Amino acid sequence: MNWRFNICFISFMFLFLLGLSNVFLGIYFCLNNIIYFLEWEIVTLNSMNIIMTLLFDWMSLIFMGFVLFISSMVILYSHNYMEGDVNLVRFILLVLMFVLSMMLLIISPNMISILLGWDGLGLISYLLVIYYQNFKSYSAGMLTVLSNRLGDVAFLLSIAWMLNYGSWNYVFFINFMGNTMESQIIAFLMIFAAMTKSAQIPFSSWLPAAMAAPTPVSALVHSSTLVTAGVYLMIRFNVLIMSTDLSKYLLLVGGMTMFMSGVGANFEYxxxxxxxxxxxxxxxLMMSILSMGLPNLAFFHLLTHALFKALLFMCAGVIIHNMLDCQDIRYMGGLVHQLPLTASFFNTSNLALCGFPFLAGFYSKDLILEMCLVSNLNFVSFLFYFVSTGFTACYTARLIYYTMSGDLNMVSCSSVTDESWFMLKGMMGMLFMAVVGGSMLSWVLFPSPLMVCLPFELKTLALSVSVLGAAIGYSMAHTNYNDSLLSMHNILISFFLGSMWFMPYISTRGVYIYPMKIGTNLLKSFDQGWCEGMGGQGMYEALKNFSKTNQSYQNNFLKIYLTFFVLWIILMLLIF
Incomplete structure (x- = not known):
């Protein structure tokens, strides 16, 4: 057991120290407006140079530091969570390769080297989703990897189109593309790739399915690595997207994703x-604010969201661990008495998610909503933003009601305690950043404060929507739990809204299963049927039968000779 602990501890310390140094270096770069390009000439052959380019600016360094910090806490947390797993070292190595792929994506300005990190994320995420080797994990892994492959195809096509500009280094020419046909095609392909990786409509179904992975992986994937890769790519390509007419479609897709997932979470157990x-x-929310030309604000929310979302998943892992691997919130309840530390961490991260004042999520989310109010938005986009914010508070209050209030609803007796010290230490590190990270980042990223002048009603609208959503969520959960089961009275509507607008069924059956069945039938009827019967196998059988007949003629059997002799005499008589 000692050597397993050493591997976890060494990985934790290395990532933690590297992450802190990157964060402080990124802050220094941001305050002094420094950018470094590092070119590493890998090989030179005649006149051909293969050069690896690395981009170190404040954005890449701070994001890299946050990814390393969160992954260090996740590895410390994994020592307790995965201690019963015989393949713990394999798990730690997979997580480290996952983080390495994300590092490669963050610091690469070259599309080829970005593709290495992009594909590395897709491959290792598949290996982590199928880590628990059962049918459900295999199905989820296949849905995840096939959805991401669509984005990889778009990425490869964009690399081909960038040959028109003579370079794959997007930093040098992205500001000078203009609204040409090539720039629109590249922008469309980049948006498509980011939509698949960040699970926007209609590619959203793989994200809940990827929950088949171990919970530490979920904490890493959903906070700062896989799903944020698409958003980070859009931040880097924001100038190109805003120079074309595609930003309004990104706004629509982001708003619909926000609304659909907020509604669906209220029906999920x-x-x-x-x-x-x-x-x-x-x-x-990040995608839609990017479409309005505010990449720094989207990056700010990306970082704050990573902090409290990693903590939220870690707390969920502790709860599932103590609930004997039960994930249904209807079997929970009263956890605030048995797990006081975990419950306080869980509620803090939930409040940060809702945008509770002066926690990490408040600084970015409130600023985003205020910028929406002063922007030239239509009414539908306005509703998407604020109704989705209300839904966030609604399902959060419902979740807190089911897990924290009342009595424990587990069928069997189990020991529910806060004694996993390595998990608690990992969560404590994340708790500190979830509380103070938003204010620290706002001081660094926006040294001159943004003054958004709004009437009192609009200024308090974001907070009012959150409070109203929380009140509705708590009251509906209470009514649903005790009295009349409202969702069962409208089962068709509940099924439609709770199943992500049927997207998992469309994605699996409509996109993958039915085409594969059609392909199987075509394979059997054409490749293994008509093509064989009329082609190679049919010709082989015909020649074989002809050869057998010819051979029997050549054997000079008396019966055959007499038969032909009689037939010849009859033929002669008929002729003459």
Whole structure:
């Protein structure tokens, strides 16, 4: 057991120290407006140079520091969570490769090297989703990897189109593309790739399915690595997207994703899927604010969201661990008495998610909503933003009601305690950043404060919507739980809204299962049927039968000779 602990502890210390140094270096770069390009010439052959380019600016360094910090806490947390797993070292190595792929994506300005990190994230996420080797994990992993492959195809096509500009380094020419046909095609392909990786509509179904992975992986994936790769790519390509006419479509897609996931989370009973749908809602928020030309604000929310979402998943892992691997929130209740520390961490991260004043999520979320109010938005986009914010508070209050209030609803007796010290230490590190990270980042990223002048009603609208949503969520959960089961009276509407607008069924059956069945039937009827019967196998059988007949003629059997002799005599008589 000692050597397993050493591997976890060494990985934790290395990532933690590297993450802190990157964060402080990024802050220094931000305050002094420094950018470094590092070119590493890998090989030179005749006149051909293969060069690896690395981009170190404040954005890449701070994001890299946050990813390393969160992954260090997740690895410390994994020592307790995965201690019964015989393949713990394999798990830690997979997580480290996952983080390495994300590092490569963050610091690469070259599309080829970005593709290495992009594909590395897709491959290792598949290996982590199928880590628990059962049918459900395999199905979820296949849905995840096939959905992401669509984005990889778009990425490869964009690399091909960038040959028109003579370089794959987007930093050098992205500001000079203009609204040409090539720039629109590249922008469309980049948006498509980011939509698949960040699970926007209609590619949203893989994100809740990826909950089949171990909970530490979910904490890492949903906070700062896989799903944020698409948002980070859009931040880097924001100038190109805003120079084309595609930003309004990104606004629509982001708003619909936000709304759909917020509604769906209110009908979900799986603890991890509720948190996954909240991630989907926040990703939609980031995408939609990017479409309004505010990349720094989207990056700010990306960082604050990573802090409290990682903590939220870690708390969910402790609860599932103590509930004997049960994830249904209807079997929970009264956890505030048995798990006081975890419950306080859980509620703090939930309040940060809702935008509670002066926690991490408040600084970014409130600023985003205020910028929406002063922007030239239409009424539908306005509703998407504020109704989705209300839904966030609604499902959060419902989740807190089911898990924290009342009595424990587990069928069997189990020991529910806060004694996993490594998990608690990992969560304590995340708790500190979830509380103070938002204010620290706002001081660094926006040294001159943004003054958004609004009437009192609009200024308090974001907070009012959150309070109203929380009140509705708590009251509906209370009514639903005790009295009349409102959702069962409208089962068709509940099924439609709770199943992400039928997207999992469309994605699995409509996109993957039915085409594969059609392909199987075509394979059997054409490739293995008509093509074989009329082609190689049919010709082989015909030649074989002809050869057998010819051979029998050549054997000079008396019966055959007499038969032909009689037939020849009859033929002669008929002729003459």
């Amino acid at each position: 799986d603890l991890k899927k509720i948190i996954a749908l909240s991630t989907l809602s926040q990703l939609g």
